Each structure stands twice: as C-alpha cells, then as structure tokens.
Amino acid sequence: MIKKLLFVIIAALCGIPVFAQELQSPEQFLGYKLGDKFTPHYRVVEYFKYVAQTAKNTHLQQFGTTNEGRPLLAMFIASDDNIKRLEEIRHNNLRIAGIESGAVIPNSPVITWLSYNVHGNEPASSEAAMWTLFDLTDPLNAKSKEWLKNSVVVIDPCLNPDGRDRYVNFYNSVRGVTPDASPSSREHTEPWPGGRVNHYYFDLNRDWAWQAQKETQASVGLFNQWLPEVHVDFHEQGYNNPYYFAPAAEPYHKDITQWQRDFQVVIGKNNAKYFDQNGWMYFTKQEFDLLYPSYGDTYPLYNGSIGMTYEQGGISAGLAVVTRSGDTLTLVQRIAHHHTTGLSTVEVVSANAQKVVDEFKKFYDNSRQNPPGQYKTYVIKNDNNEKVNELAKMLTRNGIQFGYGLANKSVTGYNYFTGATEQYNVEPNDLVVNAYQPKSVLLHVLLEPKTFIPDSATYDITAWALPYAYGLKAYGVKESYKAANTNSSVVKPAALSNTKGYAYVSAWQSIADVRFLSALLKRNIKVRYSELPFEAKGKKFTAGSLLVTRAGNEKIDFDRVVTQLAADMGHEITPLSSGFVDKGSDIGSFDVKFIKQPHVALFTGDGINSEAMGEVWHFFEQQIGYPINLIRYQDINRIKLADYDVLIMPDGRYNDLTSDNLQKWVSDGGKLIAMENAVASLVDKKGFDIKKKESKKDDKPDLKAKQSIKLYVDRNRDAIRSSIPGAIFKLNMDNTHPLGFGFPNYYYSLKLSDDIYELLGDDDWNVGTIENNGYVAGFAGVKSKQKVNNGMLLGVQSLGHGSVVYLVDDPLFRSFWENGKLLFSNAVFMVGQ
Numbered sequence: 001m002i003k004k005l006l007f008v009i010i011a012a013l014c015g016i017p018v019f020a021q022e023l024q025s026p027e028q029f030l031g032y033k034l035g036d037k038f039t040p041h042y043r044v045v046e047y048f049k050y051v052a053q054t055a056k057n058t059h060l061q062q063f064g065t066t067n068e069g070r071p072l073l074a075m076f077i078a079s080d081d082n083i084k085r086l087e088e089i090r091h092n093n094l095r096i097a098g099i100e101s102g103a104v105i106p107n108s109p110v111i112t113w114l115s116y117n118v119h120g121n122e123p124a125s126s127e128a129a130m131w132t133l134f135d136l137t138d139p140l141n142a143k144s145k146e147w148l149k150n151s152v153v154v155i156d157p158c159l160n161p162d163g164r165d166r167y168v169n170f171y172n173s174v175r176g177v178t179p180d181a182s183p184s185s186r187e188h189t190e191p192w193p194g195g196r197v198n199h200y201y202f203d204l205n206r207d208w209a210w211q212a213q214k215e216t217q218a219s220v221g222l223f224n225q226w227l228p229e230v231h232v233d234f235h236e237q238g239y240n241n242p243y244y245f246a247p248a249a250e251p252y253h254k255d256i257t258q259w260q261r262d263f264q265v266v267i268g269k270n271n272a273k274y275f276d277q278n279g280w281m282y283f284t285k286q287e288f289d290l291l292y293p294s295y296g297d298t299y300p301l302y303n304g305s306i307g308m309t310y311e312q313g314g315i316s317a318g319l320a321v322v323t324r325s326g327d328t329l330t331l332v333q334r335i336a337h338h339h340t341t342g343l344s345t346v347e348v349v350s351a352n353a354q355k356v357v358d359e360f361k362k363f364y365d366n367s368r369q370n371p372p373g374q375y376k377t378y379v380i381k382n383d384n385n386e387k388v389n390e391l392a393k394m395l396t397r398n399g400i401q402f403g404y405g406l407a408n409k410s411v412t413g414y415n416y417f418t419g420a421t422e423q424y425n426v427e428p429n430d431l432v433v434n435a436y437q438p439k440s441v442l443l444h445v446l447l448e449p450k451t452f453i454p455d456s457a458t459y460d461i462t463a464w465a466l467p468y469a470y471g472l473k474a475y476g477v478k479e480s481y482k483a484a485n486t487n488s489s490v491v492k493p494a495a496l497s498n499t500k501g502y503a504y505v506s507a508w509q510s511i512a513d514v515r516f517l518s519a520l521l522k523r524n525i526k527v528r529y530s531e532l533p534f535e536a537k538g539k540k541f542t543a544g545s546l547l548v549t550r551a552g553n554e555k556i557d558f559d560r561v562v563t564q565l566a567a568d569m570g571h572e573i574t575p576l577s578s579g580f581v582d583k584g585s586d587i588g589s590f591d592v593k594f595i596k597q598p599h600v601a602l603f604t605g606d607g608i609n610s611e612a613m614g615e616v617w618h619f620f621e622q623q624i625g626y627p628i629n630l631i632r633y634q635d636i637n638r639i640k641l642a643d644y645d646v647l648i649m650p651d652g653r654y655n656d657l658t659s660d661n662l663q664k665w666v667s668d669g670g671k672l673i674a675m676e677n678a679v680a681s682l683v684d685k686k687g688f689d690i691k692k693k694e695s696k697k698d699d700k701p702d703l704k705a706k707q708s709i710k711l712y713v714d715r716n717r718d719a720i721r722s723s724i725p726g727a728i729f730k731l732n733m734d735n736t737h738p739l740g741f742g743f744p745n746y747y748y749s750l751k752l753s754d755d756i757y758e759l760l761g762d763d764d765w766n767v768g769t770i771e772n773n774g775y776v777a778g779f780a781g782v783k784s785k786q787k788v789n790n791g792m793l794l795g796v797q798s799l800g801h802g803s804v805v806y807l808v809d810d811p812l813f814r815s816f817w818e819n820g821k822l823l824f825s826n827a828v829f830m831v832g833q
C-alpha cells in the first residue's frame with residue numbers, strides 16, 4: 001500500500017497519468033467518457049477482454065460468431081471462490097432443474113443474466129454493459145462484492161454485433177463536429193435496412209424459440225446450458241417514451257406462474273426506487289406483454305426464469321435529440337438509466353437469492369410432476385421422415401425430450417387437423433413427446449392447439465402451434481404415455497452402390513428434397529418432375545416427385561455422381577431401371593416436365609420490408625444453398641430483367657410501381673413471385689388479374705350499436721376488431737397444381753393481415769382458397785374473421801409466355817413456418833415449367 005502511494009505521488013509529480021484503481025474504467029480504457037461517442041463493437045470486445053485479463057473474478061467465453069465474423073461473448077462474474085467452480089455451479093443448476101441427474105449442492109448461487117443490444121440500433125445497451133461490467137468487477141466496489149457472494153452474473157454485451165456496427169458506422173459517418181439534436185436532421189434517420197436486425201435482416205428478438213439464425217442458435221444454446229434464474233433483455237424504444245421496466249403488460253401467458261409475476265414486481269419496485277431518487281420518468285405494466293414465445297423475456301419465463309425486457313427511450317436519438325416535450329435526451333442519460341436498472345436487478349436478486357433459487361426449483365419440480373395443459377402426450381405422425389426430422393431438430397435445440405413409437409399401439413387423441421377426438425395407431429417412427437419432463441411449460445406453449453388469448457391487444461402474433469407450422473399430423477393425448485424408443489428406427493438411407501439407373505426418383509415433400517434439387521441444379525445436372533402421381537418399383541410417388549434421368553445427363557458419370565450426392569446429403573433416392581412405370585405416366589411422357597435451372601433475382605432497397613426480403617435471402621443462401629441475385633427495386637428501369645427467369649417481390653411499399661416493363665418481362669416468359677403487399681401493388685396494373693376483396697359494404701350500423709356512442713378511452717379496443725396480429729387459417733389446396741405439389745388438399749397459413757383477394761378468372765389458377773370459415777387459431781378481430789372468407793390466398797396467373805405467382809401471406813415468416821418453405825419452393829422451381 002505504501003509502495004503504491006509512493007508511486008502515485010512520484011507519478012503525479014512527473015505528470016504520468018495516475019490510476020488510483022487497479023482496474024481501468026471504460027472511460028480510462030477507451031479514452032473518452034461513455035456517451036461522448038458510440039463505441040464500435042471491436043472496442044467493446046477489447047474492453048471485455050481487458051477486464052477478463054485483469055479482474056480475477058471473471059471468465060470470458062466466446063460462444064459463437066456472427067454472420068459477418070464478429071465474436072459473440074459472455075462474461076461470467078462471480079466471487080473469487082465461485083469463479084473457480086463455474087462448471088460445478090452450472091451442472092448444479094441443471095440438477096436443480098432436473099435436467100441433469102445427481103445430488104444438488106445446497107446454497108447454490110443465483111444466476112442473473114444480462115443481455116444487451118439484441119437490436120443493433122438500440123445502442124445505449126452495449127455502452128451500459130461496459131459500465132455495469134466495471135462496477136461488478138471493480139475491486140474497490142464493496143457493494144458488488146457483497147452481491148457476488150450469492151450471485152453469478154453473466155453479461156452478454158451484444159447479442160447482435162453486426163446490427164450494432166451497422167448503426168454505429170452509419171451514425172459516425174454522418175455526424176457533425178457537434179451532434180445535431182434536431183429530430184429532423186439526417187443523423188436521426190437511418191438508411192435502409194437499419195441496424196435493428198442481423199446480417200440477414202432477422203429480428204433476433206423474435207427468434208429465441210425457433211433459433212433460425214446463427215446468433216440465436218449460439219446464444220440460446222448457451223442459455224440452455226445454464227438456465228439462469230433471472231434474465232434481462234436490454235432494449236431501446238422510441239425516444240419520446242420514458243423508461244420501461246417490469247412488471248410487464250397483460251396479456252401474460254397462462255403458464256407464467258404467480259411467483260414469476262410477483263417477483264417481476266419486486267424487481268420493478270427496486271428499479272423504481274432509484275428512478276424516483278433521480279426524478280427519472282418510467283412506466284410499467286403497459287405496452288410490453290408476455291405471450292409470443294420467442295422473445296428475450298417470454299422464452300426465459302417459459303424456462304423457469306424471471307424474464308424481463310427493459311426499454312430505454314432512444315431509437316434514432318443519436319448522441320442527443322430534442323424530444324416532444326422539448327427536453328434534450330442524451331446518450332449519457334440513456335446509458336445511466338440502463339446502468340442503474342442492471343445493477344438494481346443484480347442487487348435485488350442477490351437480496352432474495354435463496355428464495356429465487358427455491359422458486360426456480362419449484363417451477364421445474366412442477367414441470368416434471370404436474371405439467372400444464374390437458375394433453376400429457378403429443379404424438380406426431382411420421383408421414384415424412386425428413387419433415388419429422390426438422391421438428392426433432394427444433395425440439396432438441398430447445399432441450400425438449402422426445403422419443404419414438406409406443407408399446408401400446410392404439411391410442412385416442414385430439415386430431416389437430418380435424419379437431420375431432422379419434423382412435424388411431426401409433427407407428428414405430430411416430431414422434432412421441434411426453435409432457436412429464438423439465439421443459440413441459442415450453443413444450444405446452446409451443447404445442448397447445450390454441451393459445452389462450454384474453455381479449456386484449458398484443459404486441460405480436462398469437463398463434464404458432466407447431467403441428468400447423470410444420471404441416472405434421474399430430475394428436476394431443478390426455479393420458480401419459482412414454483415413448484418406446486429414444487431413437488427413430490428410420491436409419492439414414494444406405495448409399496446406393498453399383499446401380500445402373502434409367503432414372504433416380506426423389507420425393508418432393510420437404511425442405512430436404514428442395515436442398516437435393518438445389519444441389520443437383522448447381523452441378524448442372526438436369527432434373528425433371530412428374531406432374532402426376534405414379535407408381536414404380538412397388539412405390540407410390542406423388543405429383544412433383546423429382547426425376548433425374550440418364551437421358552440428358554450422359555456427359556457426367558451419371559450413376560456415381562447422383563448416388564454419391566444423395567449419400568453425402570443422407571437423402572433417399574430410388575433407382576428405376578426402366579422408364580416403363582407400373583401405374584401413371586412413363587418417365588418419357590409429356591407429363592414429366594423439365595426443370596429449367598432458374599436465375600433468381602430478389603428486390604431489395606428502400607420501400608421493401610427488409611425482414612421479409614431477408615427471409616428470402618436467408619432461405620436461398622443458408623437453407624437450400626441456391627444462388628440468388630439481390631437487385632435494388634429503384635433500379636428496375638435500369639437493369640436487364642431478361643437476365644433473370646424468376647423475380648421475387650417481397651413484402652413492401654411499391655409506390656409508383658410502373659409495371660409496364662414487369663408485364664413485358666413476364667409476357668416474354670419470366671416468372672414473377674409477388675408476396676404480401678407486393679400483391680396489392682399489382683392490383684389494377686395492366687396485365688395483372690389480381691383484384692382485392694373488400695369487406696362488405698353492408699355494414700349498416702345497427703340501432704343498438706348506434707345507441708352506444710363509442711368512448712375515446714376504448715379506441716385501442718375498437719381498432720383490434722379489424723386486426724389479425726397473426727392467426728392460423730386453413731386453406732383448401734389444389735395439390736394437382738405445381739404450386740400445391742407435396743401437400744395434402746389443405747394448407748395451414750399464418751395470416752398477418754386480413755388481406756384476401758377475389759378468385760382469379762377462368763384462365764388462371766386458384767391454388768389456395770378459403771371457402772367458408774377457415775379460421776383455426778390465434779386472435780382475429782370480429783370484422784377480420786368475417787372478411788377472410790370466400791377468396792384466394794395462393795394463385796397463379798398466366799401472362800403471355802410467363803406467369804405470376806401470388807402469395808398473399810408470408811410462407812417464410814421468421815423462418816419458423818416450416819411448411820411454407822415447400823410452398824415457396826414450388827413457386828420458385830415448379831410453377832410455370
């Protein structure tokens with residue numbers, strides 16, 4: 001100590017900067033005060049690495065990388081003793097949950113997890129993360145030392161580094177010497193696509209349960225290895241709003257326990273204490289509800305944690321902005337608020353540590369012994385092994401246990417697709433999920449046929465039951481049955497060797513088949529499809545089945561290349577030694593069509609819904625591995641459309657669409673795929689047959705309604721009468737049309753709006769329609785339910801030599817509506833051949 005003091009005095013005399021502390025604060029490390037400028041992600045990483053090297057009660061883990069190669073980090077902070085036994089604490093916590101077996105060590109520390117900056121353009125988060133980290137690791141901080149006696153704190157400084165840097169680089173590139181606080185200055189208007197989303201324009205705070213994205217797979221993967229008792233997701237909202245913290249708004253999902261509700265209030269009151277002391281404005285219990293399972297608050301809640309969202313006002317606020325009330329909101333203030341709630345949360349959780357751990361244990365005991373919901377077993381029929389595998393992968397990512405088959409084969413259960421209770425046989429490869437397991441709450445939330453939704457406005461979609469999303473026949477069974485096996489008895493198809501095929505057949509029913517087609521086309525292997533079902537070699541093949549014939553592929557080492565590719569992909573193909581089939585049209589028939597290898601282009605840029613566009617982009621690049629050209633919609637009159645065979649118009653606002661060149665391109669043989677609002681933009685355009693179906697004009701206000709004059713306070717409730725925040729509807733499907741290939745004669749669509757169109761004319765094809773009452777699940781306002789009837793949602797129009805595909809709903813929504821992927825692939829590869 002004397003030595004140190006001496007050094008300080010000498011250093012001060014010599015003009016050397018003096019650090020009284022052993023650990024540098026962010027300001028000392030970065031060389032500027034937090035809030036003076038935005039810190040690029042690599043500097044945040046450097047600070048975390050520095051602290052990990054300097055503070056001995058920390059452990060830094062890189063658990064993944066982003067699409068653009070940035071590191072994903074989690075910093076573990078604990079007492080000096082606990083940091084040495086982190087792995088033991090982790091296993092112990094999983095034992096408390098009953099996920100791992102073994103004796104539980106008593107007095108286990110509580111785990112508080114703080115996640116920052118999932119939305120890249122809500123950047124105060126990562127700045128606050130550095131300050132919070134400093135306070136928790138600073139050896140001179142007595143308070144945090146106390147908290148860490150019974151707490152492990154985990155800080156993920158940035159869940160979305162690619163998005164954060166997109167925002168920070170934008171802001172730094174346009175700001176002046178002094179920040180311009182005027183809201184209309186350009187530094188407060190981000191260019192398309194904005195920094196909220198990740199590289200593929202996915203909203204990572206809608207992806208927790210689906211884990212479609214690389215970042216979420218890594219972060220939720222780590223989350224499930226730990227299962228923290230408390231999780232906070234730090235955000236920013238519109239800058240005119242005061243701070244929001246827990247307790248959340250209604251609706252709460254019914255499976256959220258009273259304890260989870262109550263402790264949110266305890267945490268909220270502790271936050272409020274500090275906000276009151278400072279005179280800072282805040283609100284609770286409004287706006288942010290707890291229903292949709294893929295958020296950073298609900299997902300932890302369904303996993304036994306206290307999951308919460310904290311929202312600072314600040315999107316697009318830059319370093320300073322004048323708010324509606326005439327005050328100037330600065331980044332410095334925004335950081336201070338997030339810093340305060342972060343520490344306040346750690347404090348109050350530490351003060352209640354034992355109770356929080358006990359309740360966490362209770363949640364899991366209950367989950368295993370008394371699972372929620374009326375169904376105690378779910379059976380997923382294995383009509384297609386590859387489709388069931390996709391679901392199995394998703395369940396596995398979420399730690400949900402399942403098996404295959406039942407010892408007693410005949411079972412009675414609720415059929416999701418007919419709504420009837422039926423007796424049926426369980427086959428050995430049917431997927432069986434027993435509800436008596438640690439993750440039974442999450443299981444119930446994801447599989448219950450209808451989510452209970454109180455009559456209330458919500459922030460997001462209200463229906464997601466997996467059997468509809470995956471298009472898999474499923475039964476809910478009230479009795480508890482254990483699966484007979486933990487492994488499917490379907491073995492990966494053995495590689496074919498020494499075959500000499502006239503042709504090879506692949507099914508066309510799942511994304512695995514689309515991947516196989518993509519791989520064939522990329523190798524310039526010619527592929528055909530059968531427009532009609534046929535039977536050969538004792539097998540039945542549905543319409544759309546892929547045929548790779550020797551004819552046309554003589555230049556390659558045909559048998560070896562095709563069988564090897566199938567083997568590499570674990571994909572089942574059937575060799576045919578003759579073109580003469582048992583039933584149906586022969587392989588050489590006119591009913592077997594050649595699939596032209598399409599050059600696909602996708603509109604991007606201003607006006608396009610970046611998330612909808614990103615879903616298409618991600619689908620091609622990351623899911624089926626097929627090349628796609630991204631072109632700016634603004635360049636439509638400049639580019640040579642003739643270079644492309646397929647042009648995809650994702651959802652967006654196509655203002656002043658001059659459709660003449662589009663129409664000409666289609667007439668010359670192009671295929672236009674219009675999705676969601678892009679469909680609306682083609683209404684009344686020359687050559688396009690699409691007509692919007694308006695709600696009936698006979699809405700004469702009846703006398704009763706007239707008498708009750710509407711109240712201003714009810715305005716939100718009135719608005720939801722004509723809204724569909726995301727509900728499931730059943731369509732009749734013409735599966736003889738290429739757009740319907742691989743489907744039964746129905747399809748479950750996730751509707752995000754009440755858009756529906758008039759049936760197309762005699763020369764066109766109405767492939768997906770709703771005749772009467774297609775509503776299945778989710779919230780749909782009274783008016784909207786009436787409107788979505790007797791109309792077209794999937795259609796194909798011929799135009800000259802080309803065709804237009806109308807997809808009124810989004811089949812690739814957040815990449816979790818698994819069954820939509822085949823529908824979309826039909827539009828791209830099958831229609832118009």
Ligand SMILES: [Zn+2]
Nearest residue numbers: 119122235236
């Ligand atoms: Zn956010």
